[in-house]
Amino acid sequence: MKNNLTITIIQTVLYWENIDANLSMLGQKMLSIKEETDLIVLPEMFSTGFTMNAAMLAEQTKGKTVRWMAEMAGHMNAVITGSIIVEDQNRFYNRLIWMRPDGSFETYDKRHLFGLGKEDDTYAAGSSRLMVELNGWTICPMVCYDLRFPVWARNEKDRPYDLYINVANWPERRSLHWKTLLPARAIENQCFVVGLNRVGNDGNEIYHSGDSMIIAPDGAILYHKAHDEDIFTIELSGETLEFVRRAFPFLKDQDSFKIQ
Template sequence: MKNNLTITTIQTTLHWENIDANLSMLGQKMLGIKEKTDLIVLPEMFSTGFTMNAAMLAEQTKGKTVRWMAEMAGHMNAVITGSIVVEDQNRFYNRLIWMRPDGSFETYDKRHLFGLGKEDDTYSAGAKKLMVELNGWKICPMICYDLRFPVWARNLKDDPYDLYLVVANWPERRSLHWRTLLPARAVENQSYVVGLNRVGNDGNEIYHSGDSMVIAPDGTVLYEKSHEEDIQTLELSGETLEFVRRAFPFLKDQDGFEVQS
């Protein structure tokens, strides 16, 4: 039987384009977590807010924020994930870091760039999914706008992931879409889904209502929080995941497909 997985989500406001203030604030929040957890989830661009000012704020992949993540992951003895602004070979990326307690890490570059916000004018798109394993769980982490593209997130019948994870700066004005798409991803992929969003106004006076959610593979909402900061630790049931896939073996009937870059 598959082990359970314990996750902690940190829904928070962010200090606009202030890396040091955000790292200090998030460090204090993490040190206040009392429960033992396997995974701590931070928002998209958690060190800056959703900014197009990459030339001023971008760090190297092994820069200050990544070193901070390594230190905090070691201290908490948990994986820490979230995305930051990175410069790599003269290009800017909205890059998710999957930081392990031993200081090793994986990365995922946001595939779908938010054209309405001109993200594609500043950042380069990623080309590869990231699949990681934690406590016997296979996890597929993605970033914000990726949520709108189900083919990119589609589970595979022969080697399915167990948890679809989305970190975001998703505006309140489109919160209906967020709250609709997250359960849809859970049901169609028969996986747990964690959607972690920020709250509050950013530097462009765009309001974010949070609406962070944890959803079971049958679509049941296990956790949801709107409009306020919140730190939540939940245990995801391996037994429930296996039961849903055994009782309703829908993945085996899916169409084959190939995503073109």
């Protein structure tokens, strides 16, 4: 039987383009977590907010924020994930970091760049998905706008993932789409889904309502929080995941294709 997985999500305001203030604030929030947890999830661009000012704010892959993540992951004895602005070979990326307690890490570059906000004018797109293992679970983390593209998030019957994570700066004006697409990803992929969004206004006076959600493989909403900051820990049931896939073996009937 698959183990359970304990995750903690931090729905928070972010200080606009202020790396030091965000790291200090998030460090304090993490230290306030009382429960033991396997994974701590932070928002998209958690050190800066969703800004196009990459030339001023970008860090190297092993820069200050990544070193901070390594220190905090070791202290919390938990994986920490979220995305930051990275410069790599003279290109800027909205890069998710998957930081383990031992200081080793994986990365995922946001594949779908938000053209409406001109993200594609500043950042380079990623070209491959990330699959990571934690406590016997296979996890697929993605970033914000990726949520709108189900083929990119599509589970594969030969190697299905168990948990889909989306970290975001998703504006309140399109929160209906966020609250609709997250359950859809859970149902169609028969997996747990964690959608973590920020709250509050950013530096462009765009309001974010949070609406972070945790959803079971059958589409049941296990957690939903709007507008307020929150730190929430939940234990995801491996038995529930296996039951849903055994009782409703839909993945085996899917069409066979892959994005090359």
